Amino acid sequence: MALIVQKYGGTSVGTVDRIEKIAHKIDAFRDKGDDLVVVVSAMSGETNRLLELAEAVHPHVRGRELDVLLSTGEQVTIALLSMALNRLGCPARSYTGSQVHILTDNVFNKARIRTIEQEKIRADIERGCVVVVAGFQGVDEQGNITTLGRGGSDTTAVALAAALKADECQIYTDVEGVYTTDPRVVGEARRLDRITFEEMLEMASLGSKVLQIRSVEFAGKYNVPLRVLSSFVEGPGTLITLEDEHMEDALISGIAFSRDEAQLTITGVPDHPGVAYRIIGAVSDLNVEVDMIVQNVGADDTTDFTFTVHRNDYERSLAGLQTAATELNAREVRGDTKIAKVSLVGVGMRSHAGIASKMFGALGKEGINILMISTSEIKISVIIQEKYLELAVRALHDAFELARHPKDRVDTANP
Amino acid sequence: MALIVQKYGGTSVGTVDRIEKIAHKIDAFRDKGDDLVVVVSAMSGETNRLLELAEAVHPHVRGRELDVLLSTGEQVTIALLSMALNRLGCPARSYTGSQVHILTDNVFNKARIRTIEQEKIRADIERGCVVVVAGFQGVDEQGNITTLGRGGSDTTAVALAAALKADECQIYTDVEGVYTTDPRVVGEARRLDRITFEEMLEMASLGSKVLQIRSVEFAGKYNVPLRVLSSFVEGPGTLITLEDEHMEDALISGIAFSRDEAQLTITGVPDHPGVAYRIIGAVSDLNVEVDMIVQNVGADDTTDFTFTVHRNDYERSLAGLQTAATELNAREVRGDTKIAKVSLVGVGMRSHAGIASKMFGALGKEGINILMISTSEIKISVIIQEKYLELAVRALHDAFELARHPKDRVDTANP
The missing domain is CATH 3.40.1160.10 (Acetylglutamate kinase-like)
Structure with missing residues (x-):
């Protein structure tokens, strides 16, 4: 019982x-x-x-x-x-x-x-x-x-x-x-x-x-x-x-997505220690949770930062970031609310290479540009333009054959 | 404070x-x-x-x-x-x-x-x-x-x-x-x-x-x-x-009334000890609360009983009473739901005679017949036909000058 x-x-x-x-x-x-x-x-x-x-x-x-x-x-x-x-x-x-x-x-x-x-x-x-x-x-x-x-x-x-x-x-x-x-x-x-x-x-x-x-x-x-x-x-x-x-002996279990994201970018920031803290700190001081963060090396000793926040927090975050930009003497602040996040999730990807390249390939084939990438042990997330969201999810669902049971998939090999 | x-x-x-x-x-x-x-x-x-x-x-x-x-x-x-x-x-x-x-x-x-x-x-x-x-x-x-x-x-x-x-x-x-x-x-x-x-x-x-x-x-x-x-x-x-x-130095404080009453009468009951118990018991066994009870001496060694119950309990009570009547060999059972109760209330009446007679006089002057009377230390209640209810309440309110403050009433004498 x-x-x-x-x-x-x-x-x-x-x-x-x-x-x-x-x-x-x-x-x-x-x-x-x-x-x-x-x-x-x-x-x-x-x-x-x-x-x-x-x-x-x-x-x-x-x-x-x-x-x-x-x-x-x-x-x-x-x-x-x-x-x-x-x-x-x-x-x-x-x-x-x-x-x-x-x-x-x-x-x-x-x-x-x-x-x-x-x-x-x-x-x-x-x-x-x-x-x-x-x-x-x-x-x-x-x-x-x-x-x-x-x-x-x-x-x-x-x-x-x-x-x-x-x-x-x-x-x-x-x-x-x-x-x-x-x-x-x-x-x-x-x-x-x-x-x-x-x-x-x-x-x-x-x-x-x-x-x-x-x-x-x-x-x-x-x-x-x-x-x-x-x-x-x-x-x-x-x-x-x-x-x-x-x-299930699967590489990928599912595809999650979210439209609730907004992207903020600050460019031409002096590439010094402590700068990341001052940028992200300016936003998290407003009680805004920051999701993905990407830092690129820019030209001539400066660097570019891009991060995402919940869309509801966009306006506040933008204002906070602009203040920080003035203090840091940054080149430019810009933002975009018309973005979406798509993520592949699966414990199987831990032991398998090639998931990321297959994902990027599937998106590229559909002409979908990737704006940001973030990975963890069991997930790969990309930020794309919102208008491509459904197309991207369907393309990935097809590419990874998720409609089939894992044992019937073509490239689900045992490790 | x-x-x-x-x-x-x-x-x-x-x-x-x-x-x-x-x-x-x-x-x-x-x-x-x-x-x-x-x-x-x-x-x-x-x-x-x-x-x-x-x-x-x-x-x-x-x-x-x-x-x-x-x-x-x-x-x-x-x-x-x-x-x-x-x-x-x-x-x-x-x-x-x-x-x-x-x-x-x-x-x-x-x-x-x-x-x-x-x-x-x-x-x-x-x-x-x-x-x-x-x-x-x-x-x-x-x-x-x-x-x-x-x-x-x-x-x-x-x-x-x-x-x-x-x-x-x-x-x-x-x-x-x-x-x-x-x-x-x-x-x-x-x-x-x-x-x-x-x-x-x-x-x-x-x-x-x-x-x-x-x-x-x-x-x-x-x-x-x-x-x-x-x-x-x-x-x-x-x-x-x-x-x-x-x-307030008043004989009467107020007049209460209720339309929720119904009256039941059983006549020609043998006038023996224990008969009241068998009649009222038959009704209270049905979980009906009995309010006023009046017993009159009838002709040739029989007696008549009248009592009131809540109007919602009338049908059940009538059925119970009819069973008791058969057992007691009573003459007749009858009931009336078109009645109302009017009561004078006041602690002052404890020490004053004449309240009851003044009440009955006021009702009689309006041609209102009294069906039952019940008294307690601080209250006199009468049962009358429902159609006279408003008339009775107004007549009593006038007779006892309740619209005036007690000290301005004509016959509010100190005891």
């Missing part, structure tokens, strides 16, 4: 009808004999409704009271789901983050989980109950309500699975799993049976929005097998685990 | 605009130097919205999960009001019933308060904070969320005032105080400056819906001065206290 933690997101519990469907699903699961702990989000739209109320009484409000407000969203769902289960004759008990004592630090609006009390959950499970826990929320040492930030329900589920040493943590979403790339861009995109935590992290941070990054980190850290499945369509989903012998 | 507990009901916090108005009101109060603990209800409509959701997933649901659901209503309000106060620069902190540890028994949906922890509230008050507490809710010894039943926010406020030994508990509503009778029926109805707990209990239980009965009982028991005021109109409201020398 396995212990499974399941998490249903806002869309899955978005209406009373859907809550009833999920209750039937859970009841059927119970009949198979597994023990279940279920984590739910607020009904879709509810968090935004609450945020609008908050905006109306106190624009841009943050802090303690916002968490008191937002945490009601999940509390409504746990009650309704437990009622629906009880009506089906399936014993169920709901718990808020505070009741099951999901202890967090005291950083309101984006708290981090420290510990979870298991006592009540274990006792309920032993009595044959389905335990329904509110995602996204916890309580600090002083008893204040905290929330984990958007998407935090995934983290709650993984943290519960880790604490209870569950056999699997299943994240139910509106997609059928993790795909080789976004199926809306590439029709033949293929659902992956398995993917490693590392790859999933790269996919998630590069714009693939299936799972919240922190929950993947957490699952990796505590080695909680994590499965992404659809709430609406039956299927095995995608299992996210440590790398093992069952892994 | 006084410590005041204020309670704002659902209508007073029904919209974001109203919450902001209440915040300004509270902020102005603070500026006068008093310490404030504020209890709020759910925004009007919210509890019904939540009940509809519950009905949709589990019709007629009761018990633990309903309280988890309903308690979110007040939690939203405490957060929004605290945000609004903080925005005005008025420090405020919100607490759910569970956070401030309003310990109740474990009767879900209608729990009773046992104790309240004062520590956090006192500490916040000392730091100059307005403490905002969710009404209507508490927590049992196992940490389960409980609710006090409809109108329970009044009880929360009074219980907090009692625990904190507050100088006054102010209940803000949509009326300007307690009136001599319903101003919608009698245009000249007069706001009372003061009324005793006892009188208020009679007024409340007789259909005057200003305050929840349990909160008045609670205030009387712990001698918490209770003031009813309007959220929307400035004014002193009505103070509900122990009887004292400041009391």
